[in-house]
Amino acid sequence: QQVLPQLHSLLRGSEPDLQQLAAQLLALCAKEQRKRGMLLAASPDAAVAKLVKQQLLPCMRQLAQGRSSAAAAAGRPSRKHTQPAGADAAAAAPMDEDGSDVDGAEEELGDSQAAAAAVCNPRAAKWATYAIAYCQDHSSARAELSQLAADLAGSLDSGEPESAAKLQALSAIGRLLPDVFSQHAEQLLIFVLDDYLLAYLDAAVTAPTCAAAAAGSGRSQPSLPTPASLASPGSSRARGSSQSGAAGSSSQVEAAGVWLKGAALKALAAGCVPDSDADDVPVETQRMAARLAQDLEGLLEPSEEARPQFLADMPDEVAGQLRLAAAASLLRLACRHDSRLTTGCYCMLALVMQDNQIDVRRVFAAKAYKLVNYFNSRRSTHQLAAKYAAMLPLAAVDPELPNKEAAARMLREWVHSRRAAVQASIMSATAAEGGSADVRGGGSTLQEQPEMLLPYGLYILAHHPDFPQPEEDAAEDVQCCTPFQYMLQFMLQPLLVESGSTARGAFVPALRKMCAYIKYTADKAEEPATSQLYVLCDMAAATIAALAQRMQLEPGLLAAKHPGGITLPLNFYRPLDKEERGASGVSFLPPGFE
Numbered sequence: 001q002q003v004l005p006q007l008h009s010l011l012r013g014s015e016p017d018l019q020q021l022a023a024q025l026l027a028l029c030a031k032e033q034r035k036r037g038m039l040l041a042a043s044p045d046a047a048v049a050k051l052v053k054q055q056l057l058p059c060m061r062q063l064a065q066g067r068s069s070a071a072a073a074a075g076r077p078s079r080k081h082t083q084p085a086g087a088d089a090a091a092a093a094p095m096d097e098d099g100s101d102v103d104g105a106e107e108e109l110g111d112s113q114a115a116a117a118a119v120c121n122p123r124a125a126k127w128a129t130y131a132i133a134y135c136q137d138h139s140s141a142r143a144e145l146s147q148l149a150a151d152l153a154g155s156l157d158s159g160e161p162e163s164a165a166k167l168q169a170l171s172a173i174g175r176l177l178p179d180v181f182s183q184h185a186e187q188l189l190i191f192v193l194d195d196y197l198l199a200y201l202d203a204a205v206t207a208p209t210c211a212a213a214a215a216g217s218g219r220s221q222p223s224l225p226t227p228a229s230l231a232s233p234g235s236s237r238a239r240g241s242s243q244s245g246a247a248g249s250s251s252q253v254e255a256a257g258v259w260l261k262g263a264a265l266k267a268l269a270a271g272c273v274p275d276s277d278a279d280d281v282p283v284e285t286q287r288m289a290a291r292l293a294q295d296l297e298g299l300l301e302p303s304e305e306a307r308p309q310f311l312a313d314m315p316d317e318v319a320g321q322l323r324l325a326a327a328a329s330l331l332r333l334a335c336r337h338d339s340r341l342t343t344g345c346y347c348m349l350a351l352v353m354q355d356n357q358i359d360v361r362r363v364f365a366a367k368a369y370k371l372v373n374y375f376n377s378r379r380s381t382h383q384l385a386a387k388y389a390a391m392l393p394l395a396a397v398d399p400e401l402p403n404k405e406a407a408a409r410m411l412r413e414w415v416h417s418r419r420a421a422v423q424a425s426i427m428s429a430t431a432a433e434g435g436s437a438d439v440r441g442g443g444s445t446l447q448e449q450p451e452m453l454l455p456y457g458l459y460i461l462a463h464h465p466d467f468p469q470p471e472e473d474a475a476e477d478v479q480c481c482t483p484f485q486y487m488l489q490f491m492l493q494p495l496l497v498e499s500g501s502t503a504r505g506a507f508v509p510a511l512r513k514m515c516a517y518i519k520y521t522a523d524k525a526e527e528p529a530t531s532q533l534y535v536l537c538d539m540a541a542a543t544i545a546a547l548a549q550r551m552q553l554e555p556g557l558l559a560a561k562h563p564g565g566i567t568l569p570l571n572f573y574r575p576l577d578k579e580e581r582g583a584s585g586v587s588f589l590p591p592g593f594e
Helices: 004-012 016-035 046-064 069-074 087-092 099-109 112-120 122-134 138-154 163-176 178-182 185-196 203-214 243-247 250-271 283-298 316-340 343-354 358-376 382-389 392-397 401-433 443-448 450-462 478-496 508-518 530-550
Strands: 521-523 573-575
Touching: 046 122, 046 138, 046 163, 122 138, 122 163, 138 163, 138 178, 163 178, 163 185, 163 250, 178 283, 185 250, 185 283, 203 250, 250 283, 250 316, 283 316, 283 343, 316 343, 316 358, 316 382, 343 358, 343 392, 343 450, 358 382, 358 392, 358 401, 382 401, 382 443, 382 450, 392 401, 392 478, 401 443, 401 450, 401 478, 443 450, 450 478, 450 508, 450 530, 478 508, 478 530, 508 530, 521 530
Parallel strands: none
Antiparallel strands: 521 573
């Protein structure tokens, strides 16, 4: 009760980060009450629900209606998408039975500019949406957010600064109510990819972003680090408070525009992934995710020649922000739409680990590891953890030591946690049968083990643009393969160390068998890299032998046979018929390879 007046003041203030914090605290308070099964309107904390209705709900309604206050003040024509029929009338009507509270709140708020400022901050709009959802029962929240989604989607306009906030609110609705979001999926996809992404976002649209960056907040946009190019050289943080100073030069405006476009991509991807694993993804959203993934893949290419037109004259630091946003969006989509990411998209995504920009590499590695842990914690998807953990070894050739060390630590931690989870599962099953358990690389649990990252890792390296082609003369030069030897060692070494009850080198026979088995298959891609895969398989087998000798592993491990079968990812490898198998027993090692 004591903090509510302060939250009220923060929501009416002009500090974007404090508005976001206030909305977030309200959402968390409401969510905690919901967890306890209490209806806020009848609980001692009804003041939270009242504050949400008095402050956040009118602001969100204002955000969704008609021309924005900023556009109206500037006298600019609105470019908003067509409002659905009847939406204006529906938006004007009360959305709940307690209309008196809302009317009173609108009178109390009084100042439309203050209301617009409170929700023009995208993160505040996101948390305001969560607060509206959590402060009432499900049916009321559903009705409220359904109408809000229709109004927000119908009023999107690439010429308004509020569009970023609207997209964040719609994204939150997608995470909370997937079926409601799916009704607007195609409209949102067209707006972001065909309008917002291609539009020139002028100073009026980017002013809030520039102001927040100049003030040093760095959090006015969701989860994107502030580009250095948004900060005026030699300017103090205090000067960033003026809008004219924040707008800055044309280069700052363009950089802020790219930043906003990245935030829009991330919002769109987040809306395709429900917060609850129990929620099904509607068919319309699945189609949207597939189209979005295809377009995001095209934004990952770092070369200037392959950049989209709106990035043509941007410095690579700014273009890197959009590559990072596209990569982060694909990682988010992978949570529920991994099967819709093609193998080519997967390989392009992995190459972000070697982006031109150090901060892009660092942030992407952390986000990839977060996805690995997401999959690892879910029994139904833990095998996908190996697929995305296979991206981390690309940091072996990172020129920045902290990036390399961080990736190595992430890989070790995941291997250890996966081993522990498998061992716990084995112990539980064995205890139920009254036997004893021992993990020594048995085939029955190989698909659960972290060794499954090897086929994914080899596939990524085989499709690496710098891997020498077999027909090239460069393939005869062993130095061309040295970086790939480093990445293989980075990948394999954590798999050979002792971890819990798993002995050192216990899975050496399984790894060697996997390398041999891949040579009985072919690359399933439209542009196959089968020959490169065979070279990498032999390089991996040689690296395993070298590591075993260096680590002084038990000598018999290299000659031991793995008793179980090998299963490879079906989307990546196709088995060969007997008459096609010409690689077995043939060495593909580059000359002089050690």
